Amino acid sequence: MAKQYDVLDISGAPRLYSQKVEDHFFNPRNVMQGKPKKGEFNAYGEVGSPACGDVMKLWLKIENGKITSCKWKTFGCASAIAATSVLSEMVIGKTVDEAYKITAQDIIRELGGLPQRKIHCSVLGDQALRAAIENYRQTS
Amino acid sequence: MIYLDYASTTPTDKRVLEKMLPYFEKEFANPSALYLSARRAKQAIDDARKAVANFLHCKPDEIVFTSGGTEADNLAILGVARQAKTGHIITSQIEHPAVLNACKQLEKEGFEVTYLPPDKNGIVSANQVEKALKPNTILVSIMYANNEIGTIQPISEIADVICNFRKVISRQSLVVSSDKYNKRQTTDYKRIIFHTDACQATGYLPMDVKKLGVDLLTLNGSKIYGPKGVGALYIREGTKIKPIVFGGGQENGLRPGTENVAVIVGLAEAIKLISDSEGEREKKLRDYLIQELLKIDGVELNGDKTKRLPNNINVSIKGVEGEALVLYLDRRGIAVATGSACSSKSLEPSHVIQALGKGREVAYSSLRITLGRQTTRAELDKFIKEVKIAISKLRKISGYNG
Numbered sequence: 001m002a003k004q005y006d007v008l009d010i011s012g013a014p015r016l017y018s019q020k021v022e023d024h025f026f027n028p029r030n031v032m033q034g035k036p037k038k039g040e041f042n043a044y045g046e047v048g049s050p051a052c053g054d055v056m057k058l059w060l061k062i063e064n065g066k067i068t069s070c071k072w073k074t075f076g077c078a079s080a081i082a083a084t085s086v087l088s089e090m091v092i093g094k095t096v097d098e099a100y101k102i103t104a105q106d107i108i109r110e111l112g113g114l115p116q117r118k119i120h121c122s123v124l125g126d127q128a129l130r131a132a133i134e135n136y137r138q139t140s
Numbered sequence: 141m142i143y144l145d146y147a148s149t150t151p152t153d154k155r156v157l158e159k160m161l162p163y164f165e166k167e168f169a170n171p172s173a174l175y176l177s178a179r180r181a182k183q184a185i186d187d188a189r190k191a192v193a194n195f196l197h198c199k200p201d202e203i204v205f206t207s208g209g210t211e212a213d214n215l216a217i218l219g220v221a222r223q224a225k226t227g228h229i230i231t232s233q234i235e236h237p238a239v240l241n242a243c244k245q246l247e248k249e250g251f252e253v254t255y256l257p258p259d260k261n262g263i264v265s266a267n268q269v270e271k272a273l274k275p276n277t278i279l280v281s282i283m284y285a286n287n288e289i290g291t292i293q294p295i296s297e298i299a300d301v302i303c304n305f306r307k308v309i310s311r312q313s314l315v316v317s318s319d320k321y322n323k324r325q326t327t328d329y330k331r332i333i334f335h336t337d338a339c340q341a342t343g344y345l346p347m348d349v350k351k352l353g354v355d356l357l358t359l360n361g362s363k364i365y366g367p368k369g370v371g372a373l374y375i376r377e378g379t380k381i382k383p384i385v386f387g388g389g390q391e392n393g394l395r396p397g398t399e400n401v402a403v404i405v406g407l408a409e410a411i412k413l414i415s416d417s418e419g420e421r422e423k424k425l426r427d428y429l430i431q432e433l434l435k436i437d438g439v440e441l442n443g444d445k446t447k448r449l450p451n452n453i454n455v456s457i458k459g460v461e462g463e464a465l466v467l468y469l470d471r472r473g474i475a476v477a478t479g480s481a482c483s484s485k486s487l488e489p490s491h492v493i494q495a496l497g498k499g500r501e502v503a504y505s506s507l508r509i510t511l512g513r514q515t516t517r518a519e520l521d522k523f524i525k526e527v528k529i530a531i532s533k534l535r536k537i538s539g540y541n542g
Contacts, residue, residue, distance in 0.1 A: 008471050032539065051500040073539035075538035076538075077480065
């Protein structure tokens with residue numbers, strides 16, 4: 001994001017999510033700005049639907065078997081946004097094979113945990129990633 | 141903090157709190173006892189009952205105090221059904237869970253329930269109720285005003301169609317069975333009881349139970365600047381109903397348990413403080429906020445424009461998920477609500493907005509703003525500014541419009 005979301009300090013107050021989830025939710029990393037330029041990415045994955053409450057779109061640039069860039073867009077709740085944001089940081093620098101093995105559990109661990117009923121949001125993240133990698137494997 | 145979630149609950153008015161305080165410490169006696177301090181506690185409950193009865197234009201004996209709106213709704217629905225033992229119930233798809241889940245429980249107990257769909261603005265018509273009535277219908281429960289989208293239902297019109305149906309059915313039964321049964325039995329059997337949940341309507345809409353034509357009416361303290369944990373059920377004289385809690389004989393045996401004197405006193409005081417002018421003031425603020433919100437691209441109003449509570453605004457915002465928006469506003473010091481699944485314990489988005497037939501995505505993107513006595517125009521202007529910033533941030537993340 002170009003500008004950070006200026007949030008009130010609630011240190012010490014009860015929280016809904018972990019501090020890391022909140023950090024990624026209010027200041028998400030690697031959000032896709034506008035539309036991708038031609039040749040900017042060579043893999044794309046999309047999962048979910050607006051009717052299900054979550055849509056995740058993920059673009060990857062893969063060079064010599066390694067992910068060098070990852071951008072995304074997510075329509076969803078706080079944990080869905082945070083899960084995609086943290087995932088985008090996790091995959092950059094990984095090989096395609098390493099990234100393909102990332103599970104929902106890995107994302108949740110990286111986020112410092114999620115409430116039980118929010119687990120499905122992180123599952124969508126790893127599905128979007130695998131969809132993008134499969135798209136890459138089919139087209140390259 | 142800018143609090144814009146008054147439909148969820150209201151702060152207890154200081155004047156209400158002051159009336160309540162003596163009953164925690166000094167006037168703590170059990171109203172069922174015989175000595176002087178107990179008689180004073182009993183007197184406080186009697187006075188409160190009179191105040192509620194006065195407000196509803198009914199007799200004090202027709203009021204039963206409960207632990208809140210949920211219990212009053214449960215007592216009305218389960219109490220009537222279990223008294224009747226069998227039969228058909230009519231309600232709407234947009235009722236509060238206290239009504240819907242009580243009806244679902246009755247389905248498990250063998251009752252038949254019709255859930256009427258509202259129109260696209262969230263209104264259930266008297267005509268729909270008329271068509272759904274059957275000879276074995278025992279109960280109709282339709283809310284006075286909806287808690288999520290604020291739509292006001294035509295309660296007295298519904299009461300009229302129920303009343304007409306009662307007469308027709310009773311006459312038919314008399315013709316068929318005049319030799320075999322006496323008149324009174326037949327009439328009693330065909331009695332259809334009409335209940336309305338008026339928790340959200342209280343304080344804003346006319347509450348004369350005779351004019352409304354209802355047999356049972358639920359109201360609640362925590363929505364009207366009274367304390368939480370107190371409600372009341374109006375039970376029209378002669379309405380047959382069974383208790384759902386068993387114990388001592390308090391509240392005519394319909395709600396046993398030592399009376400919570402302080403909150404009952406608080407409920408009555410809150411009712412006494414209701415004024416008509418406040419609704420008029422909030423209505424102007426409501427219309428201003430609706431007008432400003434609809435200026436934002438991709439924003440639509442949920443519910444009816446005019447048949448609507450003076451304090452309710454509910455919109456859906458394309459490309460913005462409700463929980464995310466509520467949390468962005470929360471971190472800017474604003475408290476509002478959403479019908480998104482992610483805010484609910486059930487993981488299902490608002491059943492009310494889904495019932496409008498607009499699609500699940502509209503429910504996921506819904507935002508409810510409800511006004512109250514402390515709401516000012518300046519607060520709404522701040523809210524509008526903040527909501528625009530949050531919408532723009534979240535739309536960049538969701539990719540709305542590219």
